[in-house]
Amino acid sequence: MMEELMYCEGCGAEIQTKEKTKSGFVPRSALDSEHIICQRCFRLKHYNEVQDVEYSDDDYLRMINKISDTNSLVVKIVDIFDFNGSFISGFQRLTGNNPIILIGNKVDLLPKSTNKSKLIHWMKKTASEFGLTVQDVFLASAEKGLGFDIIEKEIEERRNGKDVYVVGCTNVGKSTFINQLINRSSGVKNAITTSYFPGTTLGFIQIPLDRKSNMYDTPGVVNRRQLVHYVSDKDLKVITPKKEIKPKVYQLQDKQTLFFGGFARFDFEKGMKQSFVCYLSND
Ligand SMILES: Nc1nc2c(ncn2[C@@H]2O[C@H](COP(=O)(O)OP(=O)(O)OP(=O)(O)O)[C@@H](O)[C@H]2O)c(=O)[nH]1
Ligand SMILES: [Mg+2]
Incomplete structure (x- = not known):
């Protein structure tokens, strides 16, 4: 008999019970629940931990x-x-x-x-x-x-x-x-x-x-x-704004630099001392 395909309600991956490290994995015992959620979704939801997937x-x-x-x-x-x-x-x-x-x-x-x-x-x-x-x-x-x-x-x-x-x-x-x-x-x-x-x-x-x-x-x-594809999980959390962004004003002299954490840098190459308005995550 052909088994009916099932999909995770949380991420849409095809449910499977064989390979723990692949997407859609659930332990066999969990197949009877009314709402089937894969292990990766469970971890994301409860521990904020992401598991890599095999898709390109x-x-x-x-x-x-x-x-x-x-x-x-x-x-x-x-x-x-x-x-x-x-x-x-x-x-x-x-x-x-x-x-x-x-x-x-x-x-x-x-x-x-x-x-x-x-x-x-x-x-x-x-x-x-x-x-x-x-x-x-x-x-x-x-x-x-x-x-x-x-x-x-x-x-x-x-x-x-x-x-x-x-x-x-x-x-x-x-x-x-x-x-x-x-x-x-x-x-x-x-x-x-x-x-x-x-x-x-x-x-x-x-x-x-x-x-x-x-x-x-x-x-x-x-x-x-x-x-987002190049920052660590920890940094991603820090740089993702959750509240309304607010302007911050910085006065820079000629040849001064603003560093945004270790993430980005703004060089003021030439000109009179002046203000620069920056919109940054404000959490
Ligand atoms: N501030 C804010 N954040 C949002 C809003 N909608 C979604 N987010 C956040 O954006 C992030 C991505 O949300 P998802 O709904 O998972 O995005 P998605 O487009 O389904 O992402 P993929 O499934 O990876 O393609 C989460 O951290 C959400 O909390 C919004 O209206 N305002
Ligand atoms: Mg999504």
């Missing part, structure tokens, strides 16, 4: 590329705090001719004084310059639930009975976004595993929208130019 960047691209064969609505999420790093040009090739709405997530990190309409306008312009045709742009905080009244309504109207795929670069908050939607419709919290490590979601996670259609969480596309 291309494996994720191939998974996302399957969306081009569907007739669906694509919700593309970018991290508004790192728009360029999390945008990924050439994305449309992966999702085919499906209509796209663009969501700038983590808006809670921006200073309250940010002009939101200007930001949306800039996002539309930049998306088009990067060659991405989007139906519309919205701002959200998946963590705080900001912007969801409009987003929920827009997704429902625009999907027109079709499936919805939530896509984007790693760590932009796709799973947090879907958890927010699940929480709003059913009261269930943190259904999908999220973490500040890139590469948390490993496969498609299906969430029923109605009897005929589903929303899918997807693995993040990896952009190796993003610094």
Whole structure:
């Protein structure tokens, strides 16, 4: 008899009971539980420890590329705090001719004084310059639930009975976004595993929208130019902002340098003594 394939509810990896160090592992005894969560998700959730996986960047691209064969609505999420790093040009090739709405997530990190309409306008312009045709742009905080009244309504109207795929670069908050939607419709919290490590979601996670259609969480596309891939787990925690970023002003003389921890450096090469405004993580 063929065993039915099962997938981890937290990350979408195929469940297996044979190889402890591979994704989707659960001990055989755990197969009877109602909600099956793999060992990696369990560790991430309870100990904030991440286990390496056997997938390559291309494996994720191939998974996302399957969306081009569907007739669906694509919700593309970018991290508004790192728009360029999390945008990924050439994305449309992966999702085919499906209509796209663009969501700038983590808006809670921006200073309250940010002009939101200007930001949306800039996002539309930049998306088009990067060659991405989007139906519309919205701002959200998946963590705080900001912007969801409009987003929920827009997704429902625009999907027109079709499936919805939530896509984007790693760590932009796709799973947090879907958890927010699940929480709003059913009261269930943190259904999908999220973490500040890139590469948390490993496969498609299906969430029923109605009897005929589903929303899918997807693995993040990896952009190796993003610094998150090169810092230690400990440093990643320190540099990831959790609260609204605030300006700090530094006065520099000609030839002085600002060091941002051991992470980045700003050289003032030439000019009169003047102030520089820096927006930094403020936790
Ligand atoms: N400040 C802030 N942080 C957020 C928000 N949404 C998500 N995050 C954080 O961003 C990190 C990544 O969130 P995930 O939901 O795991 O991101 P993902 O896009 O699913 O990542 P992968 O599965 O790795 O592709 C976590 O540390 C979240 O807490 C938000 O609206 N505001
Ligand atoms: Mg995810």
